[in-house]
Amino acid sequence: MRLEVVLSKLRFLAKFVVKFDLLVHLLRSIYIQVQLYAPSANVNLYYKEYLLEQSKTISTKLYVEEQNKILDNLRLLRARFIDDNRLVRIGPNSEGGYVIYNNIQEIDTIISIGVAKDTSFEEHFSTLTFGKPNIHLFDHTDQPLRKLPNNFHFHSQGLGPKTDEFSNILMLSEIINLYIVPGTKNILKIDIDGSEYSCLSVCSSIEYENFDQIIFEFHDLTDYAMLSGELNKILKDISENFFVVHLHPNNFEPWSVLNGFALPSVLEVTYLNLKYATLIEDKVKVFPTKLDFPNDTSREMFLGSFIY
Numbered sequence: 001m002r003l004e005v006v007l008s009k010l011r012f013l014a015k016f017v018v019k020f021d022l023l024v025h026l027l028r029s030i031y032i033q034v035q036l037y038a039p040s041a042n043v044n045l046y047y048k049e050y051l052l053e054q055s056k057t058i059s060t061k062l063y064v065e066e067q068n069k070i071l072d073n074l075r076l077l078r079a080r081f082i083d084d085n086r087l088v089r090i091g092p093n094s095e096g097g098y099v100i101y102n103n104i105q106e107i108d109t110i111i112s113i114g115v116a117k118d119t120s121f122e123e124h125f126s127t128l129t130f131g132k133p134n135i136h137l138f139d140h141t142d143q144p145l146r147k148l149p150n151n152f153h154f155h156s157q158g159l160g161p162k163t164d165e166f167s168n169i170l171m172l173s174e175i176i177n178l179y180i181v182p183g184t185k186n187i188l189k190i191d192i193d194g195s196e197y198s199c200l201s202v203c204s205s206i207e208y209e210n211f212d213q214i215i216f217e218f219h220d221l222t223d224y225a226m227l228s229g230e231l232n233k234i235l236k237d238i239s240e241n242f243f244v245v246h247l248h249p250n251n252f253e254p255w256s257v258l259n260g261f262a263l264p265s266v267l268e269v270t271y272l273n274l275k276y277a278t279l280i281e282d283k284v285k286v287f288p289t290k291l292d293f294p295n296d297t298s299r300e301m302f303l304g305s306f307i308y
Contacts, residue, residue: 067259070226074261074308076235077269079244081283084291087246090128091121093293098215099246100187101272101279104128107212108184110135111175113159114192116142119152121189126151133186136179140168159192161202172200172207180210187213194219197230205240214242214271221263222256242271243280247287249301251294261308264301 088104091097096118104125112122115137122135131151137144140158148154160169170178180186188211190196196218208214218231225231249264256265272279287303294300 063259066227067261069229069232070259070261071308073226073232073235074306076232076239077244077247077267078307079247079285079287080280081285082245082272082279083281084289086279087291089291089293090125092124094297095250095252095295096120097293098189098268098270099248099289099291100213100215100270101245101276103185103212106185107133107187109133109180109186110189111138111179111186111211112136112189113138113175114190115139115144117145119144119146119148122152123148134179136175138170138175159190159195159199161198172203176207176210182210185212186210187215189215191217197225197228197234200234201230203234203237205237208238209241212273212276214238216269216271217250218267218269219253219265221265221267222258226258226263238271241274243274243277244269245272246270246289247303247306248292249303251296251299251301255301264303 082101086102087099088102089097089099090104098121107125107129110122110125110133112119112135115122116139119137122137126132126135126149131149133151135152137148137152137154138157138159139154140156143156144154157168157170159172159175160167161171163169163171163174188208190200192199196216218225246269248268250266250268251264253265256263284305284307286305288300292300
């Protein structure tokens with residue numbers, strides 16, 4: 001059969017498929033797995049097995065050790081399936097929007113660190129909850145553009161590995177002591193452009209227990225972050241009391257290939273407290289979902305199932 005005839009039949013099939021959202025999502029999911037997940041995971045495993053069989057040199061051992069460190073982190077970032085109907089997108093349909101669990105009417109306090117000029121997520125959240133909750137914004141390098149509602153409190157302070165009042169730096173534990181009431185429902189949001197590793201590696205699971213949800217933007221997912229051990233400690237501490245419910249790559253930064261793994265340089269991660277574990281379903285989630293929009297609206301990155 002000539003190629004033109006085959007393509008013409010595919011065009012007919014495509015016109016049929018696009019009439020049904022479920023079929024479009026299904027075929028897109030298959031495409032994602034073929035184009036991204038299979039090459040990045042299966043080819044990587046093939047090379048790992050080949051190297052183990054063919055060589056016992058020091059360089060090979062280091063390569064395998066590095067791969068194992070990367071896999072440890074990627075496994076800790078695996079998202080659990082929660083139906084999209086239980087989630088909600090807060091903020092714009094571009095940079096600054098995040099997908100979270102929809103218990104927003106119950107939230108008492110938001111701690112948002114590293115806001116700079118962008119308060120779109122927090123402002124949208126506030127409009128949906130009629131002036132609740134108390135929203136504490138932190139940034140020692142910039143400040144919001146607009147005058148904010150009365151339930152907003154801006155602090156010209158940043159997050160650090162230790163408290164330094166002269167430099168307007170606070171540890172996470174200090175922020176919690178000042179602004180979180182024990183027994184309340186709270187959200188933590190952190191986007192501090194790569195400083196998260198040094199700032200959070202000194203924290204423990206105890207600090208995170210104060211929150212129902214945590215939104216992190218992990219930057220520079222390259223050699224240092226994946227291999228230094230700081231990211232692994234952070235992920236393990238959070239995973240003691242939380243599970244991942246959503247992942248989204250920030251496409252303002254490119255993909256990186258690290259020891260055979262295709263990784264986004266910047267990854268947005270939404271965590272939900274384990275007290276909501278009954279919501280988990282035994283299914284595989286594929287990203288992006290219907291709630292996602294690219295940060296840079298000209299294109300989108302496809303994570304696939306992101307299972308390693």
